Amino acid sequence: MFVYVRHAFSRANKYQTDMQEKGHDGLEGEELLNYINATFDERDADLADQGIEQAKESAQLFKQWMIDNDISIDQVVISPMMRAIRTASIFLEAIGYQGEVTLDPDLQERMQENIADLGSDKTPLLERIRNSSDLLNGLSIDESLLTKEAWYAADAESEEEFSARIDSVRDKYVRTAEHTKGSITLAFSHHQIGQGLKNDDDRIENAAALDIKSDGSYTSLYKAAGPK
Secondary structure (H helix, E strand, O other): OEEEEEEOOHHHHHHHHHHHHOOOOOOOOHHHHHHHHHHOOOOOOOHHHHHHHHHHHHHHHHHHHHOOOOOOOEEEEEOOHHHHHHHHHHHEEEEOOOOEEEEEEHOOOOOOOOHOOOOOHHHHHHHHOOOOOOOOOEEEOOOOOOOOOOOOOOOOOOOOHHHHHHHHHHHHHHHHHHHHHOOOEEEEEEHHHHHOOOOOOOOOOOOOEEEOOOOOEEEOOOOOOOOO
């Protein structure tokens, strides 16, 4: 089983929501989106306060799902972006996970002219994780896939490049978990990755968890929790 969890509500999400609600001086549609992308200046956005509460509520729902279905986690893979790492940290603490976690750049959000999707450079990010008491605390971290010091591309991926990345995620994790008896891979990632893996355009709510198959079919494990 491959379980995908979208990160909880981030500071970038909050900024976008705030600007859209304000309508910012009458801007609409693409002009408003361009304004949001041009003015939000946090390169690797963490969760907003309401996102932390949302992640905590969702983590308890996930924990109950594991108990109800007698589930244990064999593998955890995480996008090396702060909002995914923070969400994963909250979930893994809630379920008492003690195994290894892998940071995989293939799970990062798609860069679409949004500075919040550039992420951190490798060394500062790892130092932040190691020096924090609430980021993957005490867990062994596999850094082997972080092959570049700054592994985030500043340019948007082409459709072909993004499709190839989705195929890589599907091959590495979805098919493997699907064809290995009793294997549960838990992945913390982003909206565009989830949309690429599943076979419809329905929105994935923040902190939602989906059981996704290699053919794109999926099942929601619970309703997304917490403040939007």
